[in-house]
Each structure stands twice: as structure tokens, then as C-alpha cells.
Amino acid sequence: xxxxxxxxxxxxxxxxxYLTTVDHKKIAHLYLIAGGFFFLVGGLEAxxxxxxxxxxxxxxxxxxxxxxxxxxxxxxxxxxAAMPILFGFMNAVVPLQIGARxxxxxxxxxxxxWLFLFGGLMLNASWFLGGAPDAGWTAYAPLSTTSPGHGVDxxxxxxxxxxxxTLMGGINFLVTIINMRAPGMTYMRMPLFTWTIFVTSVLIxxxxxxxxxxxxxxxxxxxxxxxxxxxxxxxxxxxWEHLFWIFGHPEVYILVLPVFGVFSEVISTFSKKRLFGxxxxxxxxxxxxxxxxxxxxxxxxxxxxxxxANSIFAVATMAIAVPTGIKIFNWLLTLWGGNITIxxxxxxxxxxxxxxxxxxxxxxxxxxxxxxxxxxxxxxxxAHFHYVIVGGVVFGIFAALHYWWPKMFGKILNExxxxxxxxLFFIGFHLTFFIQHFLGLMGMPRRYWVFLPDQGLDTGNLIxxxxxxxxxxxxxxxxxxxxxxxxxxxxxxxxxxxxxxLEWTIPSPPEHYNFKQLPLVRGLDPLWVEKTxxxxxxxxAEPLGDIHMPNNSILPFVMSLGFFIAGFGFIYQVDDISxxxxxxxxxxxxxGTMFVRSVxxxxxxHIHKEDxxxxxK
Amino acid sequence: xxxxxxxxxxxxxxxxxxxxxxxxxxxNLTAFVPxxxxxxxxxxxxxxxxxxxxxxxxVVMIVYTMVLVKFxxxxxxxxxxxxxxxxxxxxxxxxxVIPIILLIIIAVxxxxxxxxxxxxxxxxESLNINVTGNQYWWHFSYNDQDIQTSQDLxxxxxxxxxxxxxxxxxxxxxxxxxxxxxxxxxxxxxNTMYIEAYEEGVYYGKCAELCGPSHSLMDxxxxxxSPEEFEQWKKDMKSVDPEAQPETASAQEGQKxxxxxxxxxxxxxxxxxxxxxxxxxxxxxxTKVAGxxxxxxxxxxxxxxxxxxxxxxxKMAGNYPELTEExxxxxxxxxxxxxxxxxxxxSAGNE
Ligand code: HEM
Ligand SMILES: [Cu+2]
Numbered sequence: 014x015x016x017x018x019x020x021x022x023x024x025x026x027x028x029x030x031y032l033t034t035v036d037h038k039k040i041a042h043l044y045l046i047a048g049g050f051f052f053l054v055g056g057l058e059a060x061x062x063x064x065x066x067x068x069x070x071x072x073x074x075x076x077x078x079x080x081x082x083x084x085x086x087x088x089x090x091x092x093x094a095a096m097p098i099l100f101g102f103m104n105a106v107v108p109l110q111i112g113a114r115x116x117x118x119x120x121x122x123x124x125x126x127w128l129f130l131f132g133g134l135m136l137n138a139s140w141f142l143g144g145a146p147d148a149g150w151t152a153y154a155p156l157s158t159t160s161p162g163h164g165v166d167x168x169x170x171x172x173x174x175x176x177x178x179t180l181m182g183g184i185n186f187l188v189t190i191i192n193m194r195a196p197g198m199t200y201m202r203m204p205l206f207t208w209t210i211f212v213t214s215v216l217i218x219x220x221x222x223x224x225x226x227x228x229x230x231x232x233x234x235x236x237x238x239x240x241x242x243x244x245x246x247x248x249x250x251x252x253w254e255h256l257f258w259i260f261g262h263p264e265v266y267i268l269v270l271p272v273f274g275v276f277s278e279v280i281s282t283f284s285k286k287r288l289f290g291x292x293x294x295x296x297x298x299x300x301x302x303x304x305x306x307x308x309x310x311x312x313x314x315x316x317x318x319x320x321x322a323n324s325i326f327a328v329a330t331m332a333i334a335v336p337t338g339i340k341i342f343n344w345l346l347t348l349w350g351g352n353i354t355i356x357x358x359x360x361x362x363x364x365x366x367x368x369x370x371x372x373x374x375x376x377x378x379x380x381x382x383x384x385x386x387x388x389x390x391x392x393x394x395x396a397h398f399h400y401v402i403v404g405g406v407v408f409g410i411f412a413a414l415h416y417w418w419p420k421m422f423g424k425i426l427n428e429x430x431x432x433x434x435x436x437l438f439f440i441g442f443h444l445t446f447f448i449q450h451f452l453g454l455m456g457m458p459r460r461y462w463v464f465l466p467d468q469g470l471d472t473g474n475l476i477x478x479x480x481x482x483x484x485x486x487x488x489x490x491x492x493x494x495x496x497x498x499x500x501x502x503x504x505x506x507x508x509x510x511x512x513x514x515l516e517w518t519i520p521s522p523p524e525h526y527n528f529k530q531l532p533l534v535r536g537l538d539p540l541w542v543e544k545t546x547x548x549x550x551x552x553x554a555e556p557l558g559d560i561h562m563p564n565n566s567i568l569p570f571v572m573s574l575g576f577f578i579a580g581f582g583f584i585y586q587v588d589d590i591s592x593x594x595x596x597x598x599x600x601x602x603x604x605g606t607m608f609v610r611s612v613x614x615x616x617x618x619h620i621h622k623e624d625x626x627x628x629x630k
Numbered sequence: 631x632x633x634x635x636x637x638x639x640x641x642x643x644x645x646x647x648x649x650x651x652x653x654x655x656x657x658n659l660t661a662f663v664p665x666x667x668x669x670x671x672x673x674x675x676x677x678x679x680x681x682x683x684x685x686x687x688x689v690v691m692i693v694y695t696m697v698l699v700k701f702x703x704x705x706x707x708x709x710x711x712x713x714x715x716x717x718x719x720x721x722x723x724x725x726x727v728i729p730i731i732l733l734i735i736i737a738v739x740x741x742x743x744x745x746x747x748x749x750x751x752x753x754x755e756s757l758n759i760n761v762t763g764n765q766y767w768w769h770f771s772y773n774d775q776d777i778q779t780s781q782d783l784x785x786x787x788x789x790x791x792x793x794x795x796x797x798x799x800x801x802x803x804x805x806x807x808x809x810x811x812x813x814x815x816x817x818x819x820x821n822t823m824y825i826e827a828y829e830e831g832v833y834y835g836k837c838a839e840l841c842g843p844s845h846s847l848m849d850x851x852x853x854x855x856s857p858e859e860f861e862q863w864k865k866d867m868k869s870v871d872p873e874a875q876p877e878t879a880s881a882q883e884g885q886k887x888x889x890x891x892x893x894x895x896x897x898x899x900x901x902x903x904x905x906x907x908x909x910x911x912x913x914x915x916x917t918k919v920a921g922x923x924x925x926x927x928x929x930x931x932x933x934x935x936x937x938x939x940x941x942x943x944x945k946m947a948g949n950y951p952e953l954t955e956e957x958x959x960x961x962x963x964x965x966x967x968x969x970x971x972x973x974x975x976x977s978a979g980n981e
Contacts, residue, residue, distance in 0.1 A: 076843035076942040149840045155817060156800040156841060244818035250801065251816060284701070285710075290717035315803060315814050315838075317821035320748035324741045331733045331740075335726060341690060342725040346718070348697040352710045355702065363698070370690045374683035381736055383743035384675040386668070386811020387661045390803060390838040454676075456659035456807045458838040461846035465922060468834070469656040 033565035035119035036525050037104045040126050041421065044101030047130050051093035054137065056488060058086035063445070063481040066474050069466035079462040080147035081164065085136070087150030088168065091264065092175060093133040095406050099271045100129075100182055102413050103210050105421050107186060109516035109523065110204045112195025112532045112539075117188040119563045120610070125181035127573035132175025135580050139167035149460060151257055154242035154250040158234045163584050169232045170580040174573075176221055176228070183217030186210055195515070196554040197534035201295070204514045204538075205288060208295050209274030212302040213267050219306065220263035227256035236587055251316060258309035266305040268402060270298060272409025273340060276362045279412050280344050282510050283359040284351025287538055290343040297336035297343075304333045314385045323382040330380035337373055341366065357431030361412035364439050365404060372400030375450065390460075393453030399446045411435070411491075418498075419505045423521045430494035434487045441483025448473045513538035518551045526560045529625050560620040568606045575602030659834040661807040666833075667790075667826040668810025671743050679736045686732065747811070750822055753792045759783070760794045763802030763815035765841055766848040766944055767908050767921060776901045777867045780908030781921050782975065783835075783852045786860035787827050795821045803838035806852050812838050827854035832917065832975045843943035849921040851975065859973045866971035870911055872900035876967050884964025887957050892950050899968065907946060914969035920944075930962035931955060 022030070031039060061082050065073045074082065108116055116122050139145040146168035148157035157165050190211045194203070203211070231253065233239040240246025242253050281288045288294060310318060310326040344366060355363070375397040379385050388394055411434070419425050452473045457464055464470045508517040515532060516523075518540050532551035536542040543551055579599025585592035657663050664670040703710075761783075762769040770783045785791045795804055797815040805812035806825065813823040827833065837848035855863065876882050888894060896907035916925055920941050923929045933940055935958055938947035953961070 076846075080840070080843060080845075147843075153801055153840070159800065249818050251818070284712070286712050287714045287716065289715060290722050293717065293722050315812050317814060317816065317819065320745040323744050323748075327740050327744065328737050331737055334733060335729050338686075338725060338729045339722065342693075343717075343722075345690070345693045345697060346715075346721065348701060349693075350715065351701050351712050352707065353698070353702050366694060367687075367691060370687055374686055377683060377733070377736065378676065378679040381675050381679050381740040381743075383740060383747050383811070384672050384679060386747065386813070387672045387676065387807065389812060390805075451655075454661045454807070455655035456661065456834065456836065458803075458805065458836050458846075460840040462843070463846050465849070467656070468659055 030565070032570050033123075033567045035123045035563050035565055035569075037108055037116045037119065037122055038421070038523060038525070040122055041101045041105035043126050043130075044097050044104060045421075047126075047133070048094050048097035048101055051089050051133055052095075052098065053488075055086050055089035055094050056485065058082045058089065060481060060485055062086060063478040065462070066464065067478040068475065069468075069471055070463050072463075074462075076462045077144075077147060080149075080460070081140075081145040083460055084146045084149050084152075084164075084168070085140075088136065088146070088172070089133075090402075091150060091268070092172060093129075093136070095268050095402065095410070096179065097129055097133075098410050099268065099406075100126075100179075102275070102410075102417065103182070103186055103213075103271065106417060106516055107207055107210050108189065108193070109420070109519070109527060110207045110514050111190060111193060111198055112515045112528060112534065113189065113193035114527045114531075114560060115193075115563070116185055117192055118185045120566060120569065121181050121185050123566070124569035124572060125178040125185065127569045128178030128181070128576065129175045130178075131573045131577040132171045132173070132178065135174060135577055136167055136171030139164055139171075142167075151261070152231065152253075153257075154231070154234070154253040155244075157231060157253075158242050158250075163587075165231075166235060166584040166587075169228050169235065170583055173225065173228045173232070174576050174580060176224055177576075178573075179217060180221045180225075183214040183221070187214035187218065190214070195528075195531045195534050198539075199534075201292070202534055202537045202539070204274075205277035205291070205294055205298075206271070206274030209270040209277075209298055212298050213270045216263045216267050216270070216302055216305060220260045220267065223256055224260035227253060227260065230256070232583070236583065251313075254313055254316060255309070258312045259306075262309040262312065263302075263305045265398075265401070266302060268406045269409075270302065272365075272406050272413070273298065275409045275413045275416070276344065276365060277347075278514065279358050279362045279416050280347050281538075282416075282512055283354045283356065283362075284348050285354075285511070286347055286351045287513070287541070288343070289346040289349075290339070291537060293339055294343055297339045300336040301333060304329065304336070308333065311380055311382075311385075314382045315389050320382075327380050327382040331377055334373065334377050341370060341373075356415070357426065357428055357435060358412045358415035360432060360435045361408045361415070364435065365408040365412070368400060368404030368408065368439075368442070372397060372404050375400065388453060390458055391453030392449040392457045392459055395459050396446045396449035396453065399442075399449075403442055403446070411438075416510070417516075419509045420516055420521045420523070422499075423504050424498050424501055425503070425505055425509060426498050427494050430490055430497075434491040434494065436487075437490060438484050438487030441480045441485075441487060444480025444483060445477050446480070448476050452477070508540075513541040515539055515551070526562060526620055529560075530557055531555050557622055557625060559622050560625070561617055562620060563617040564615055566610075566615070568610050572603050572606040572610075575599045575604075575606065578602065656834070658808055658831060661811075663808060665828055665831065666806075666809030667828075668747055668824070669808055671747055672811045675739055675743050678739055682732050682736055686729075747823070749824075750792070752790055753822065753824075756790045756792050756824070757786070758792045758794065759785075760796070761804060761815065763795070763797040763799075763804065763837065763841075763848075764945075765799050766837070766844040766941060768804070768835075768837075768848070768850045769909065771903060772864075775864055775868070777864060778898065778901050778903055778909040779867075779912060780910070781850050781918070782912070782916055783850065784860065784863055784973070785825065785827060785852060785854055786857040787830055787854045789857060790824045790826050792822060792824045795823065800841045801839050802841050802848070804835065805838040806833050806835040808833050809852060809854075814839060825852070827852065830854050830856060830978050832978055844941045847920070847922045847941050849918070851917060853975050853978050855973055855978050859977075863971050863973040866973065867911065868901070870900050870970045872898075872902075872911075876964055878963060878967070880960050881963040881967050884960035884962065887953075887961050888964055891953065891957075891961075893961070896946070896949065910965060910968060912968060912970050913965045914967055915971065915974040917975045927959065927962045927966060930965060931958040934958040934961060 065071050144162045144164045146164040148160050230241040234241055240248040242248045242250045277288055308330040311330045314323050379388055415426055457470050505521050507520045530553035533554035579596045582592050582595030664673045760771040770779045795815040797817045802815040803812045809827050810825045813821050833852040835850040897910045899910050919925055919929050919933055
């Protein structure tokens with residue numbers, strides 16, 4: 014009952030294990046699988062967009078359908094692919110990096126995942142239930158409040174549910190990092206990935222409530238006839254833009270800060286050097302996080318806020334370039350003088366540096382308000398943000414996948430296929446998006462279902478679509494890599510990369526209690542500190558003893574299912590009041606599970622000292 | 631300042647000319663070749679920021695290349711442990727201070743240009759035009775002149791023309807890249823911007839804010855003519871008699887059908903400001919049907935028979951009785967002869 018059960022089990026037991034797990038490492042698997050699935054869905058949508066735009070006045074998809082694809086592509090990529098995959102890595106890595114046996118709230122962790130998944134499923138269910146949302150991932154009112162059908166309702170409830178899950182994740186990781194660091198792990202000894210997750214968690218806690226509030230107002234406008242965003246009823250549609258971007262701009266940093274952390278780890282490991290300017294990197298991260306909240310209106314330069322507001326937000330936005338520049342140069346100087354190994358994880362990091370530099374510099378160009386009057390809402394912006402979120406976030410995800418795969422699964426991804434993936438994707442990426450900077454200035458607005466013949470936009474769009482096919486090819490090669498690697502038996506030791514941080518001190522994949530004895534941290538890059546003194550392992554900070562672990566629970570799954578059901582009730586009660594019964598059923602299930610959770614004692618279990626000793630031999 | 635700016639502009643114009651010549655970018659659409667004040671101010675700022683940013687990229691790329699060439703693992707030195715440098719205060723201060731200086735170089739002209747383009751001090755003494763964005767067409771009302779048009783906006787060259795932008799439904803954004811940057815048309819308030827075109831010509835405008843299925847088909851034209859021609863055009867427009875009898879029999883019947891089939895309920899001819907649909911006063915002089923389609927009889931007939939297919943989601947569909955092809959042809963004849971003025975896109979140099 015008490016030891017980690019690793020022997021063979023049937024599929025049913027395996028499934029049950031994952032449905033009920035509260036182990037952060039298994040939740041990491043779930044996030045990776047679900048996020049990866051949505052990434053493929055979003056990628057398919059991207060391909061549909063690019064095929065439609067392969068030639069002028071194309072009719073591969075219809076106008077209304079195009080807007081649905083476009084909206085779902087953006088929404089899926091941001092909320093259901095990029096962020097969850099990053100959550101996967103936080104779950105897999107952060108507790109290990111800080112030398113903790115678990116996260117602060119394992120139950121909440123599981124609940125956060127299931128809420129995200131059910132929210133995502135709800136959003137995508139719209140495809141089969143009469144049409145997806147079609148007002149763009151930004152859902153500007155009054156287009157969103159007046160959009161016919163239920164598409165936007167699915168957007169509202171899907172994001173509300175999955176957003177609640179994200180918020181829980183943020184709270185959980187903030188508390189985990191504050192409270193559960195191993196003895197000796199001071200703040201200024203935390204690995205940079207943990208630092209970025211720390212700041213990201215804070216951003217989530219401040220940014221997501223703005224989205225929650227905005228979505229509630231939108232929900233009331235659409236479902237209950239209020240007029241928050243309706244000028245005819247004394248409302249104001251610009252308020253939505255503010256609420257959305259007060260959430261939406263920090264969201265960009267919620268995505269990109271974690272991969273800054275990933276690159277810091279990867280670059281330092283594979284150049285065999287400690288991170289250059291660690292302190293500056295930490296402060297740059299905090300500063301970027303802070304400024305991220307100060308600049309939302311740079312998405313609104315053309316809204317008519319006036320020159321004073323525009324100027325203030327322009328200058329504030331430019332200021333972000335300073336800490337970002339510090340980071341770029343510190344990475345370069347980490348490489349400088351190093352002993353650089355170029356493998357797949359490193360290739361993605363090296364590909365990131367120039368790509369992200371371009372994305373960052375076009376960001377400064379966009380910040381120049383009077384110039385943005387030309388860029389805004391054109392393909393220049395599409396190019397810019399894909400340079401940042403693909404060249405940053407997606408490259409970072411690939412780097413993290415190759416870097417931490419052995420730790421998570423005990424196997425190393427194939428290097429040849431890894432490199433092939435990189436080159437296909439990297440070349441395809443630049444083919445697709447570089448030319449779009451020019452397309453934008455040559456007069457192509459974004460979110461265009463067709464561009465007209467004879468306006469000089471044909472060649473650029475064709476090249477762009479060809480590039481997209483290269484990226485798709487790269488992704489396929491990666492999938493092949495994952496499948497063939499999973500079929501292999503080969504196991505790796507705890508420390509395949511000659512690592513520097515705590516996650517490399519334990520076996521791969523780790524036991525479910527992570528650390529038999531909590532390690533004593535004696536400096537930055539604790540494992541490296543031990544290695545330089547000739548040891549291979551950490552010095553333990555405690556004697557071997559019983560370990561307390563939480564019990565599995567199906568409640569998070571059931572509770573999320575309840576909200577999922579209630580969501581349909583809310584959406585369809587507009588058509589027929591009897592759908593309200595679903596709201597009651599769903600909320601009943603959710604509240605019921607909450608009740609059970611509150612009154613039923615669940616004290617967890619212990620892994621006994623004797624069993625731990627047995628496992629060691 | 632002016633001197634080196636001029637050089638950069640020359641260089642830039644030259645390279646963008648290359649772009650144009652190689653078939654990339656249409657000269658009355660692209661923001662690379664400014665034909666108006668706003669576009670020029672924006673382009674200057676684009677160039678300043680681009681130059682600074684290319685400098686940054688170059689510095690990064692030089693260090694990057696050196697790193698990759700010099701510090702890759704060498705054969706036989708796999709175990710080499712590099713020096714574990716902690717950081718370097720002096721270096722870190724340098725790459726904090728230099729970017730700040732570079733940003734100031736961009737920020738100062740940015741603020742100046744932003745205020746410049748928002749300057750409304752001359753609005754009273756200039757031409758003012760009310761612009762309304764609708765799903766999916768644009769309405770232009772020269773209020774004090776008693777003139778209404780749609781899709782084609784006539785302005786005099788070398789004159790600041792103030793536009794008061796508003797939307798009648800969802801948010802749109804008014805953009806004529808080669809003359810000026812964009813400004814949103816919101817449903818709750820009026821936004822003001824000015825445009826000024828240097829040369830006579832027809833400039834392509836687009837809606838830049840997602841506004842529904844036919845967002846990408848919400849094109850319009852700005853037709854810049856000399857101030858004298860503009861006066862003439864105004865006179866011609868004002869002297870239009872909405873009831874005037876067309877010359878040909880077919881067009882006469884078309885006129886009757888136009889009135890009987892409730893077309894007139896949405897489309898005014900003349901200066902009546904009713905604007906559920908585009909004002910058709912000078913329809914015969916337009917370059918496009920519905921902003922994007924060929925301007926010929928066949929297309930107009932198609933449009934009348936099935937507008938929703940040509941412009942999905944537009945609000946004309948289903949709002950009038952079915953027409954036969956023959957009836958539609960007559961209406962087309964009527965509409966095509968609505969040519970009140972000699973001043974047309976052709977005369978302004980539309981190819
Ligand atoms: C396979 C690579 C990708 C391709 C080819 C691609 C292509 C596109 C295209 C063509 C658009 C539409 C632009 C428009 O008409 O305005 C778009 C929009 C967008 N993409 Fe991607 N994309 C890719 C990956 C991603 C990723 C990985 C993310 C985020 C993690 C992302 C986020 C977005 C967002 C947020 C939008 C805006 C959607 C909207 O305007 O509502 N894309 N993408
Ligand atoms: Cu529009």
C-alpha cells in the first residue's frame with residue numbers, strides 16, 4: 014500500500030491512475046499530452062489559414078469559416094497549447110529543481126489540469142455544435158457581443174473554465190516556490206527556470222482576474238441582456254479592449270518568461286558554464302514582469318486614446334527592451350568562453366537567439382506609436398508576434414522537450430531526427446514569417462480571409478505558405494521521433510547531460526517521492542558545486558525517514574466535469590430555459606464534490622523508511 | 631538631422647523602388663512609398679527605428695557568430711571545464727546604458743510625431759468630412775457641403791482634410807497606407823484624424839479591424855484631385871437631381887425598378903443623408919462595385935441577384951424582392967449612367 018507501485022498493470026488501472034493522480038510528474042505528462050494534442054489542432058488550423066492564402070481570391074474555405082479557423086487557431090495556440098505545455102514543464106521540473114517532494118497543493122494541481130482540459134474540450138466542441146467562435150482570439154465587442162450563433166458563448170465559457178485552472182496553477186506554484194525549497198536553497202540560489210516560473214505565477218495571479226471579469230461581463234451581455242459593452246445601452250466597447258489587454262499583454266510574458274528560464278538552463282548546461290550575470294538575469298525577469306503590466310495600451314494606439322496616452326505607453330513599452338537586451342547579452346556571454354556542445358536542445362536555443370532578437374527589435378519598432386499607425390492590425394504584427402511566440406515560446410518548448418525528456422521518461426530523443434526537426438522548422442519558420450513584415454507594410458491587414466489579385470501581395474503570400482509546409486514537416490518528424498523513442502527500451506541514468514541543478518541528482522524518471530532525503534544546497538547550481546568538489550551526489554540535509562505523500566483522488570476530474578456540464582447549460586439556456594436544468598446538474602456535481610472534499614478526511618499516506626532502504630539496494 | 635534623414639530616405643526609396651519594380655507592392659497601396667503627410671511621418675519614424683534596430687541586430691549577430699566559431703567543443707577537449715565566470719559589472723552596465731541611449735533616439739521623434747499626427751488645431755479652417763464605417767462599406771459625408779458619397783472619398787491635394795470617424799455597428803479601422811496610418815472607427819465616440827495627399831491619384835484604402843466575414847472585402851478608394859477640380863466636383867455633386875430622367879429606355883425602366891423594389895429605401899441618390907446602404911449618387915463614376923468587384927454591367931447584375939455570395943454576411947442580402955436577370959440588367963443600366971461629374975478616378979489617373 015505504501016511503496017511506489019511500478020510493476021506492470023492493466024490499461025484500466027493505468028487510466029485510473031492518470032485520472033486520479035495528484036503526482037506533479039504525472040500531471041506533467043497529462044499537460045504535455047493534452048497541450049501537444051491542442052498544438053496539433055492549432056497547427057492544422059494554421060495550415061488551413063495558409064492554404065487559403067496561397068493565392069489571391071482563393072476559395073479553399075468560406076469567409077465565415079475562415080474567421081472561425083482564425084479565431085480558434087489563436088485561442089487554441091495561446092490558451093490550450095503553449096501555456097499548458099509550459100505548465101507541463103513547470104510541473105515536471107520546478108519541484109525537482111528546488112529539491113521538494115511535491116507541490117504545495119497536489120489536489121489543486123490536479124484540479125487545475127482537469128479544468129484546463131475540460132475548458133479546452135468545451136471550446137473545441139463548438140466545431141461540432143453549430144459553429145466555433147469567430148470574433149478573433151481578442152473577441153472585441155461589439156463584434157463578439159453581436160456574433161450570431163453560440164460560437165462566442167463557447168469561447169466565453171471554455172476560457173472561463175480553463176482560465177480558472179490556470180489561475181490555480183499560478184497560486185500553487187507561487188506557494189510551492191516560496192515554501193518548499195530544500196534547506197539552503199535561498200532565493201538567490203534558485204535556478205533561473207524556477208525564478209521565471211516564480212515571476213510567471215505572480216503574473217498569472219494578477220492578470221487572469223482581469224480576463225475572468227471581462228469574460229463575465231461579456232457573458233452577461235450575450236446571455237442575460239446586459240449592456241456593458243453596448244453603446245446603445247450606455248455601455249462602452251472600448252472597456253473590453255482595456256480589460257482584455259490588461260490581461261492579454263501580461264499573458265505574452267506568461268508565455269515567454271518560462272522559456273527564458275529554459276534557455277538559461279540549456280545554454281548554461283551545454284556550454285558548461287554558470288549563467289553569466291545571474292543576479293542581473295533575475296532582476297531583468299522581475300522587471301520584465303512588472304513592466305508587462307504597464308504597457309497594455311500599446312495594443313490600442315489606433316483606438317483614439319489621444320497623443321498623451323499613446324506617448325506614455327509608447328515610451329513605457331520601449332523600456333522593456335532594456336531588461337530583454339540584458340538577457341540576450343548575458344546569454345551570449347554565458348556562451349562566451351564556454352565549451353559548447355551543439356545537440357538538439359542547444360540547437361533550438363541557438364536558433365532562438367537571433368530569431369528572438371528580430372522579434373524583440375520589431376517590438377520596439379511597433380512601440381513607436383506614430384509608426385504603429387501603419388503596422389497595427391497588419392501582417393507586420395502577425396510577423397512580429399510569431400517571431401516572439403514561435404521563435405521564443407515554441408523554440409523554447411522544443412528545447413525543453415529535448416532537454417528534460419530523459420528526466421521525464423528515462424529515454425533520450427533521437428539526435429538525428431531532433432536536428433532534422435530543427436532545421437525543417439527553423440527554415441520554414443523564417444520563410445513563413447519574415448516576408449510578412451513586408452506584406453504588412455505593402456498593405457495587407459491581418460485577419461484577411463482573401464487578399465485581392467493585382468495588389469502586389471501574391472508572391473509574398475505564396476512564399477509564406479510554402480514555409481508553413483516546412484514547419485508542418487518538421488513537426489511530423491518530431492512526432493516520429495517521439496513514437497520511435499517511446500518504443501525503445503534504452504534507459505538513461507540520472508544525469509545524462511552533466512547537469513548543474515537538483516533535478517539531475519535523482520534517477521530518471523524520478524521516484525514518486527522525488528528525493529529520498531532532501532538535499533542540502535550549498536550554492537547556485539548545487540549539483541555542480543558538489544561535482545567541483547569531487548562528489549557525484551548531493552549531501553543530504555536530513556536523515557532517512559518516513560515520507561508523507563498525498564492520496565490519489567478522482568474528485569478533481571468529477572468537479573471539472575460538473576463545471577463542463579454546467580457550461581453547456583449556460584450556453585443553451587438562451588434558446589430554451591429548460592437547459593437551465595443542466596446548470597443545476599453540473600453545479601450540483603461540482604458543489605457536491607467540493608462538499609465531499611471538505612468533509613472527508615484525507616490524510617494521505619506514508620512511505621516507510623524500511624521500504625526506502627529496500628528500494629535503494 | 632534633415633541631412634542624414636534625407637540620405638536614408640533616398641536609400642530607402644531606392645530599395646523600396648526595387649521592391650516595387652520587382653513586383654512587390656502596389657504603389658498606391660504600399661506604405662513604403664508615401665504619397666501623403668501621415669504616411670511620410672510614419673515612414674520617417676519607421677526608418678529611424680529600423681536603422682537603430684538593424685544596428686542592434688548586427689551587434690548581436692557579430693558576438694553570436696564569434697561565440698559559435700570560437701567556443702564550440704573541439705575534438706579531444708570534451709572534458710575541458712571553462713572558467714565559471716560570475717558576471718561582469720562593467721559589461722552589464724554598458725549593455726544597459728547603450729540600449730537606453732538608443733531608445734531615447736527613437737522615443738523623442740516618436741513622441742513628436744505622435745503629437746504631430748494628432749494635431750487638431752487647424753480642424754476649424756479645414757475641410758471636414760464625416761466618415762462612417764459599416765459592415766462592409768464606408769460612408770463619406772461632406773456635412774457643410776451637403777454632399778454624400780460612399781466607397782470613393784474625393785479630397786483636394788495639398789490640403790489637410792480632417793476626418794471624423796465613427797462606426798454604425800462594430801469596430802472598423804480606416805487605413806490608406808500610402809497616404810496615412812490608420813485610425814479606428816468606434817461605435818461610441820468620434821475619432822479625428824487628418825489626411826493630406828501630395829499628388830493627384832487614386833489611393834487604395836482598407837478596413838483594418840476584424841469586422842465580420844467580409845472584413846477583407848471592405849475596400850475603398852481615396853481620390854485626390856487638384857483643389858480646382860475638387861471645387862468643380864463639389865459643384866457637380868450638388869447639382870445632381872435625384873429624380874432626373876435617364877436617357878435610354880432601359881435605364882428609365884431601371885430607375886422605376888429601383889424605386890419599386892425598395893432599393894431606394896436603403897440607397898439614397900443625391901445629398902439625402904439616409905445611409906442604411908451606400909449612397910449611389912456618383913455610382914457610374916466608381917471604379918469598383920461594392921468596393922472590390924469589377925465595375926461593369928455583368929458584375930452589377932450578379933451582385934443584384936446574389937450579393938451574399940460576392941460579399942458574405944453583407945446586409946443587403948434578403949432585404950429586397952427577388953429580381954429577374956432582365957430587371958437586374960435594367961437597374962444596372964440606370965446605375966451606370968449616374969455620372970454627375972467629369973472629375974472621376976480615371977481623370978485622377980487610375981490605371
Ligand atoms: C505552425 C506555425 C504557425 C503558422 C503557419 C501560423 C499562421 C498564422 C496565421 C496565417 C495567422 C493569421 C493572421 C491573420 O490573418 O491575422 C495566425 C494568427 C495567429 N497565430 Fe499563428 N501560426 C502558427 C503558429 C502559432 C503559434 C505556435 C502560436 C502561439 C503559441 C500562434 C498564435 C497566433 C495568434 C494569437 C494569432 C492571432 C489570431 C487572431 O488574430 O485572432 N500561431 N497564425
Ligand atoms: Cu472592417
